[in-house]
Amino acid sequence: MKKELKSYTQGGIDTRLFKKWISDNLSDFTSKIYTKKDYDLLIQNPKDKDINKVILFTKKENLTPTVKALAAEFRDRIRFTIVSIPEAGKVNPELVTLQEEYEVTDLPKLILEETWDAEKEQILEQYRIHEFKQKDFKLDKLIKFLKPFARKTQKPEMPEIVEQKEQSSRKDTKLYSNINSYKEFES
Numbered sequence: 368m369k370k371e372l373k374s375y376t377q378g379g380i381d382t383r384l385f386k387k388w389i390s391d392n393l394s395d396f397t398s399k400i401y402t403k404k405d406y407d408l409l410i411q412n413p414k415d416k417d418i419n420k421v422i423l424f425t426k427k428e429n430l431t432p433t434v435k436a437l438a439a440e441f442r443d444r445i446r447f448t449i450v451s452i453p454e455a456g457k458v459n460p461e462l463v464t465l466q467e468e469y470e471v472t473d474l475p476k477l478i479l480e481e482t483w484d485a486e487k488e489q490i491l492e493q494y495r496i497h498e499f500k501q502k503d504f505k506l507d508k509l510i511k512f513l514k515p516f517a518r519k520t521q522k523p524e525m526p527e528i529v530e531q532k533e534q535s536s537r538k539d540t541k542l543y544s545n546i547n548s549y550k551e552f553e554s
Contacts, residue, residue: 397438398532416482481496
């Protein structure tokens with residue numbers, strides 16, 4: 368989803384503000400998983416087995432610049448999905464089950480589900496799970512980990528995935544506006 372680029376309006380370079388500006392202006396090439404239905408469409412879709420998928424389990428609602436940069440680097444060569452499991456509040460039990468199925472105990476956790484042999488360029492008969500085991504998510508280390516799993520050619524997202532992303536975006540916008548309305552009401 369293309370964003371409108373906003374000018375950096377701060378006079379001097381404040382590293383914190385500059386990082387925020389970069390993060391706010393980086394396009395987001397990820398999909399979010401809210402339900403089992405989303406998971407089935409984005410990860411288990413039989414029409415999309417010829418591309419590997421990253422599943423990032425995180426407690427954060429907003430993506431870090433590193434994750435956005437990673438998704439941009441491998442756009443249409445590896446699919447990136449986000450499963451947000453907040454520490455407190457309501458958590459969809461389907462997402463907790465998903466977290467248990469992938470044996471995720473610590474967050475964040477980056478899992479790659481390999482359904483496509485990138486070297487032989489063919490669909491695998493049996494999928495494989497790969498886990499990024501390092502604690503710090505450094506961009507260069509993540510790229511090195513994912514590069515062998517990336518398609519050599521791009522595969523655009525299927526229309527139903529694009530539609531799901533648009534619906535997710537509307538959910539996020541609605542949730543954000545509801546939170547802001549609640550905060551304004553509280554004041």
